[in-house]
Amino acid sequence: MRNLMVFCLPSVALFACVKSAFPPPCDSEIYCTGPILHQVQTFKLFDDDKYFVDMQMREPPDVVLSAFRNLSQSLPTPTVPPAQLRKFLSTYFNKPGGEFVSWTPPDWHEKPKFLAGIADEELRNWAENIHNLWKSLGRKIRTDVKDHPELYSHIYTPHPVIVPGGRFRELYYWDSYWVINGLLLSEMTDTAYGMIQNFLYLVNRYGFIPNGGRIYYERRSQPPFLTLMMESYYQATKDKEFLRAALPALEQEYRFWMQNRSVAVTVNGAEYELNRYHVQVGLPRPESYSDDLELAEGLTAERKEQLWMDLKAGAESGWDFTSRWYIDGDGHNNGTLRETRTSQILPTDLNALLCLNEKTLASFHRILGNGDSAALYDQAAARRLEAIESVLWDAERGAWFDYNLVTHSKHFEFYPSNLAPVWAQCYSRPEMGEKAVQYLKGSGALEFPNGVPTSLRESGQQWDYPNAWPPLQHMLIDGLSKLPSADAKQLAFDLAQRWIKTNWVAYQKYKAMFEKYDVNGDGKPGGGGEYEVQLGFGWTNGVALQLLDQYGATLTSGSSRVSSCLLLPLVISALMLQ
Numbered sequence: 001m002r003n004l005m006v007f008c009l010p011s012v013a014l015f016a017c018v019k020s021a022f023p024p025p026c027d028s029e030i031y032c033t034g035p036i037l038h039q040v041q042t043f044k045l046f047d048d049d050k051y052f053v054d055m056q057m058r059e060p061p062d063v064v065l066s067a068f069r070n071l072s073q074s075l076p077t078p079t080v081p082p083a084q085l086r087k088f089l090s091t092y093f094n095k096p097g098g099e100f101v102s103w104t105p106p107d108w109h110e111k112p113k114f115l116a117g118i119a120d121e122e123l124r125n126w127a128e129n130i131h132n133l134w135k136s137l138g139r140k141i142r143t144d145v146k147d148h149p150e151l152y153s154h155i156y157t158p159h160p161v162i163v164p165g166g167r168f169r170e171l172y173y174w175d176s177y178w179v180i181n182g183l184l185l186s187e188m189t190d191t192a193y194g195m196i197q198n199f200l201y202l203v204n205r206y207g208f209i210p211n212g213g214r215i216y217y218e219r220r221s222q223p224p225f226l227t228l229m230m231e232s233y234y235q236a237t238k239d240k241e242f243l244r245a246a247l248p249a250l251e252q253e254y255r256f257w258m259q260n261r262s263v264a265v266t267v268n269g270a271e272y273e274l275n276r277y278h279v280q281v282g283l284p285r286p287e288s289y290s291d292d293l294e295l296a297e298g299l300t301a302e303r304k305e306q307l308w309m310d311l312k313a314g315a316e317s318g319w320d321f322t323s324r325w326y327i328d329g330d331g332h333n334n335g336t337l338r339e340t341r342t343s344q345i346l347p348t349d350l351n352a353l354l355c356l357n358e359k360t361l362a363s364f365h366r367i368l369g370n371g372d373s374a375a376l377y378d379q380a381a382a383r384r385l386e387a388i389e390s391v392l393w394d395a396e397r398g399a400w401f402d403y404n405l406v407t408h409s410k411h412f413e414f415y416p417s418n419l420a421p422v423w424a425q426c427y428s429r430p431e432m433g434e435k436a437v438q439y440l441k442g443s444g445a446l447e448f449p450n451g452v453p454t455s456l457r458e459s460g461q462q463w464d465y466p467n468a469w470p471p472l473q474h475m476l477i478d479g480l481s482k483l484p485s486a487d488a489k490q491l492a493f494d495l496a497q498r499w500i501k502t503n504w505v506a507y508q509k510y511k512a513m514f515e516k517y518d519v520n521g522d523g524k525p526g527g528g529g530e531y532e533v534q535l536g537f538g539w540t541n542g543v544a545l546q547l548l549d550q551y552g553a554t555l556t557s558g559s560s561r562v563s564s565c566l567l568l569p570l571v572i573s574a575l576m577l578q
Contacts, residue, residue: 022280022281022305023219023280023281025217025281025312026218026286028215030065031215031216032053032215032216032286033283035072036064039080041286041289043082045089048167048531049286049288049289050167050531051096053153053286053287054096054154055089055094055095056094056099057151058151060151061150061151067088068088096169097169098142099145099152099154100141100142101140103138103139104135105134105138105162105190106190107191108134108188113187114127114185114545114548114549114552115131118553120552120555123500123548126504126507126557127548129507130513130541130544133536134186134188134191137165137538137541138161139160139162141154141157153216154170155170155202155210155213158198159195160194161176161194161198161213162176162183162191162538164536164537166534168212168536170212171213172212172213172222173211173222173223174225174318175539176225176229177471177539178474178538178539178542178546180195180229180542181546182538182541182544182545183195184233189237192232192236196230196246199229203226203249207252211316214287216285216286216287219312220281220313221256221257222316223318224253224257224354224357225353227254227360228353228356228357228360230243230364234364243364247365251361254358260278261275261277261278263275263276263278265408267408272383272387272390272391273387274384274392275351275354276313276343276344276345276347277314277347280309282305282308282309283305284296285308285312288530292308292311295337296338306341307338307340309343310341310342310344311342314342316342317342319454320462321340321461321462323413323457323464324415325342325345326339327345332407333404333413336459337461341406345403345404346391346403346405347417348388348392348401348418348420348421349420351387351388351392352400352420352423353424355384355385355424356424358378359377361377362374362381381426384426388426391403392421393427394410397412398436399436399440402415402417413457414444414445415454416445416452416476417472418436418439419439419440421436423478423482437480440476440491443456444456446495448520450501450502450517450522451473451495451499451502452468452473453465453467453468453519454468454469460528462526462528462530466519467517467528468502470499470516470544477492477496480492493551496547496555497551499543499544500544500547500551500555500557501522502522502523504557505523506524506525507523513541513544514526514533514535515534515535515539515540516533
């Protein structure tokens with residue numbers, strides 16, 4: 001029997017206790033559970049719930065808790081009126097952001113070499129502007145966070161970071177893969193090295209990498225890109241000693257995913273092991289506390305706990321949130337945000353990513369002369385490839401699809417992730433990649449002028465239509481560019497041209513890079529979800545720089561659709577030179 005943990009949440013009228021069989025989001029009684037969190041968030045004292053949990057305490061937690069207890073006991077009810085609550089916060093907390101000192105990456109310099117390969121003058125000037133943005137996104141954590149961690153929700157890491165931007169003031173896990181790739185193009189290898197060292201530090205501390213650099217993320221991760229970060233860094237530097245030093249942490253993270261995020265599934269009488277997102281924390285997310293409480297209103301206690309766990313699993317996926325994770329009462333991929341059941345879905349892209357991790361870990365061991373260990377990872381990749389093709393591949397449709405653990409069937413909606421094995425090169429027969437190209441062409445997802453939408457369903461969630469997200473565009477383009485056919489390579493170029501035009505036009509209008517874009521409007525940022533579209537933006541910058549580097553000889557700022565017949569010879573010539 002599981003031990004029940006009890007968390008008391010003071011409601012507007014009385015104290016209510018929530019029983020949970022799982023641990024809280026973190027151990028802090030201020031940032032993750034407790035009456036202060038509950039009252040501040042349910043009174044909506046700030047426009048964004050994340051604001052409060054990013055504030056720094058001026059006094060130790062026991063002093064703050066005691067002061068709040070005394071304040072509550074001096075009132076007729078346990079609920080502190082908003083005016084007094086604001087006064088309490090101004091006395092015991094500082095605004096967010098004080099944990100950082102200003103920092104400009106010392107390895108930033110003008111005119112990195114890749115700029116010379118961008119033929120279009122306007123795009124080259126824009127790429128310089130993107131390169132300049134690294135200076136504004138650099139953050140160094142004050143030593144006080146290390147010396148007095150109890151006063152902060154921020155997790156100390158020893159090296160400075162490039163943050164996404166906007167409300168995302170701290171490092172984030174999967175965002176940083178594209179950030180690091182952009183930094184390497186900008187020849188900022190020291191900054192990239194420091195960021196990877198931070199992630200290794202987090203693995204050594206937690207056994208995995210949290211979603212982001214806050215203690216309220218301590219029980220969940222994000223898509224495991226650390227091994228690929230190391231691969232990018234190694235390809236840029238050939239630093240074998242750093243690779244050797246990093247490898248134990250890379251393997252430790254891999255074990256975390258296999259031990260805590262895997263599930264066995266039986267298909268056609270054979271059993272396969274695949275991975276999922278699964279966070280066993282049955283309480284509201286501290287940074288979205290009021291949203292999670294309101295969404296769960298009217299549900300049974302058990303159903304609330306399940307919903308809150310699956311919302312965290314959705315956050316762990318990076319796709320927070322999307323109709324992709326919906327499973328309604330009949331088991332179908334349908335419903336609303338209340339039907340989020342992320343943990344009951346085997347995602348194609350997570351398993352493609354882990355397949356690529358296994359292949360990359362094998363290559364690392366070969367580089368370091370560890371043949372036996374390399375063979376073990378080769379075997380793991382082979383087992384996963386068999387599982388992906390047996391469970392997720394659909395030969396008739398020509399793509400890979402998420403698997404529903406409730407109905408033991410695939411979800412056939414369109415998502416760019418349906419082609420993730422092409423990006424990971426995790427498929428056994430060449431015709432599968434070419435079938436996937438035909439699937440994409442027939443899906444309806446290529447009919448939009450400004451990128452491939454995250455789905456074709458308009459749910460109001462930000463990881464659905466009409467939003468297009470930089471990492472998904474890059475994975476799709478990168479995968480298509482690796483296929484042997486000229487048709488696939490041309491499609492990759494066409495999608496790169498659309499995406500660069502979308503980003504460039506938005507930059508001309510707003511002098512800003514956004515985290516996501518609308519596929520229908522030139523230069524229109526995306527919307528929907530739990531917060532306003534954010535400026536910055538780390539992974540947007542990294543993806544744009546990578547595409548400008550890969551296709552700089554032929555990309556133009558002048559049109560969103562480029563004639564295939566005019567550009568195909570140029571594209572093929574450019575590809576042959578790479």
